[in-house]
Amino acid sequence: MKIDPPQSRGLTAIDGAMALIVILLMVQIWLLSATLESFLAGHREAALPGAVVSGVLFLGCLALYLFVVRIDAEARKG
Amino acid sequence: MKLFRRPSSAPLWQDEFSVFTAGERYVNRRQFTKFLTLTSLAMFVGNLWILARSWFYRAPAYPRRVVARADELAVGGTRIFDYPAAGMSCILVRTATDSWVAYSQKCTHLSCAVYYAKEQDRLECPCHQGFFSIADGAVLQGPPRRPLPRVRLERLGGELIAVRMEGEGA
Ligand code: FES
Numbered sequence: 001m002k003i004d005p006p007q008s009r010g011l012t013a014i015d016g017a018m019a020l021i022v023i024l025l026m027v028q029i030w031l032l033s034a035t036l037e038s039f040l041a042g043h044r045e046a047a048l049p050g051a052v053v054s055g056v057l058f059l060g061c062l063a064l065y066l067f068v069v070r071i072d073a074e075a076r077k078g
Numbered sequence: 079m080k081l082f083r084r085p086s087s088a089p090l091w092q093d094e095f096s097v098f099t100a101g102e103r104y105v106n107r108r109q110f111t112k113f114l115t116l117t118s119l120a121m122f123v124g125n126l127w128i129l130a131r132s133w134f135y136r137a138p139a140y141p142r143r144v145v146a147r148a149d150e151l152a153v154g155g156t157r158i159f160d161y162p163a164a165g166m167s168c169i170l171v172r173t174a175t176d177s178w179v180a181y182s183q184k185c186t187h188l189s190c191a192v193y194y195a196k197e198q199d200r201l202e203c204p205c206h207q208g209f210f211s212i213a214d215g216a217v218l219q220g221p222p223r224r225p226l227p228r229v230r231l232e233r234l235g236g237e238l239i240a241v242r243m244e245g246e247g248a
Contacts, residue, residue, distance in 0.1 A: 014104070018114070024118065041186075054126075061119075
């Protein structure tokens with residue numbers, strides 16, 4: 001099936017957003033493991049910054065997800 | 079719920095299982111993005127859990143316990159003892175005439191028991207070749223990322239007394 005240009009533009013935008021989410025997620029996974037390691041080593045002071053940064057990364061992912069939902073809705077409406 | 083709203087007013091099954099190839103590409107990507115976002119939420123919850131554990135952490139009251147007589151071990155000799163509770167193995171090493179150190183015997187990688195390698199003067203874990211410094215329990219090589227928890231010792235007369243653990247996680 002032929003894809004018209006606006007639809008493929010939407011797909012490109014979604015792919016870009018997905019790539020960004022994957023990067024944020026990798027940072028978040030690393031952050032969780034590093035915070036856990038330092039917590040288990042008895043350094044409890046890393047827990048608060050770890051949680052704050054993880055929360056910010058999650059909000060970034062959520063914003064990108066909402067962006068994807070919007071693009072999806074717009075592209076498939078017409 | 080608005081966050082997870084369907085992209086169109088079509089019935090749900092049409093929305094989630096598009097019969098058009100172009101539509102299907104969008105559906106797949108949206109669903110995969112949702113999965114990634116939920117994974118991100120799970121990571122965040124994990125960090126919140128660590129935060130809660132560290133906020134509500136109460137340092138345990140460590141008992142004082144005689145672990146050995148000072149002259150009991152020759153230099154390079156070792157002794158296994160339980161501290162702070164039964165079943166929590168620790169290793170005591172006499173490193174010099176007037177120096178003794180003790181560490182938890184549980185490797186910080188996957189909990190195998192470490193032993194003292196006299197020739198190399200270090201603690202070694204036989205499971206994945208994790209080596210720890212005898213001086214401070216720091217990781218010298220291998221997969222462990224945390225030093226061994228140390229048992230703080232006091233010498234009282236001719237006896238060595240364990241007073242607390244250091245570097246132990248909650
Ligand atoms: S359990 Fe000790 S190195 Fe893996």
